[in-house]
Amino acid sequence: MLKEILKKYAKKDDQLLEILLECQAVKNDHFISKEDIIEIAEYLSIPESKVCSVLSFYTFFSDKPRGKHIIQVCKDIPCYVSSDIDVLKIMEKELGIRVNETTSNKQFTLEYTSCLGCCEAGPVMRINDKIYSHLTADKIKAILSEYRVYM
């Protein structure tokens, strides 16, 4: 699968971030494995250490397997002051995991995120690429069951 992705990119080292982003997005477990690192480094003719340094610098990237759906809860001030609920606590309770953990069925990973730039609609969270705003306890439960049943 990675080979197919690599073909789309020029063999230039400034393509590294774009490659890593796409590679991680298409994989079901959303992470960059040791094998991926070797293959990408080889393709771009750069040292593996370079790939690793980029991987560890940016918060989007993970070197450990994650769930199918990545839930990111905004923790910054605008969301914090406009929330009557603690989104993260509700999530932890619903999913039975703590932040930065993955459910045992590998369906959900729970993470914090920096500001999602939707401060006018807080509290907000992101599941994969989709933003959910104006969260309430009931809304969070409804969204989760939708993912559990349909996705």
Place this chain on the structure above:
Amino acid sequence: MKEMKLVSKRFGKINPLSIDEYVKFDGYKNLKKALKMEKTEIIEEVQNAYLRGRGGAGFPAAIKMMGLAKETNIEKFIICNADEGEPGNFKDRYLMEKDPHQVLEGMIIVAYATGGTKGYIYVRGEYQKSISLLKWSIDEAKKKGFLGENILGSKFSFDIEVRSGAGSYVCGEEFALIESIEGNPGRTRVKPPFPTSVGLHGKPTLINNVETFSTIPSIIEMGGLEFAKIGTPSSTGTKLISLSGNVKNKGVFEIPFGVPIRDVIYKLGGGIENDRKIKMVQLGGACGPIIPEYMLDMVIDFERFEEFESKTGAGAIIVMDERFDLFDILLKVVRFFQHESCGKCTPCREGHIQLANLIIKFIERKATVKDIVSLESLARVIHQASLCGLGQTSPTAIISSLRYFRDDYIDRIEHPEKG
């Protein structure tokens, strides 16, 4: 008080996916006009407009343009900084999602005037919708001849590529952003040389914020001197304000510079939810000052904001009502910067950890007078000794709170029993 819509005039009035609707609403008209002007004349208009960067630092846009124009390299880059990561700011997202062609038009005009050969828009990875909209709009603009080879039949060729960030706040800093486009971790470089002489891939590079580029077409349309009549002498034109927190109407509002903060909160924002009292307001975003209610009559203006030994920021106003505690908020600010520090320079990497430890002492009511002194001196060290804008501005919230919320600090020291 009403908004003054210049860069936001098309918000909600056109379908952002449709280039035809943009063209019908005066779109690309100013690019056509600019292509008939002398290059130096365009820069002169921007200079007459006294347009200052809208990303936070307020650097005069014309100086950057002149800097790039005088470089003789064959390759020159134009970068649009859309890494809007400052908590409380979302106006760039509005600009990209509601009027993407305006950003492109501004970039193309600047490229023409300065001899730019290739453009990049670096969008933060969280803004997936903006990324796809911009990519779509670039394709549309190419089909219509506004981008690509020989734009509108002229000799001028220019292309724009969208690049995604990957969750790093510091990449909004110009050199960190350049490093990131080059495929490296986003760690800043030592200045000088500045990007206009040695930037992306070692070539001259001009970097502006989304809002700055979006303002360029209006300047070409009305002329620099006319534009400069709006606002105040030190801050011309209009500013997009991202209003959030405990106000009734949150959102993006466009105002001329010189409007008091109170008017934005009460007239445009409709006042405070449940008519509570304001405890504090943070201006600009996490890197901005925290001020008390009695200071809200100050006007929004670059010069006025310099009093905080900081920059205007990108125009965020975060309102916090009486239910919130100063130290709780300060800890969140410090933790944010602790997480986002790239780790290259010591004051920023180590300083935020120690700032957090000191704030926690105040939260736990275990602080002494000595801790106020340490907090202040450490904040100043980070402010003065950090390499890039992140560390230079991150202590602003603490420094301003020490000035305007002295009583809160004293209370924590004098009443350890309350906790």
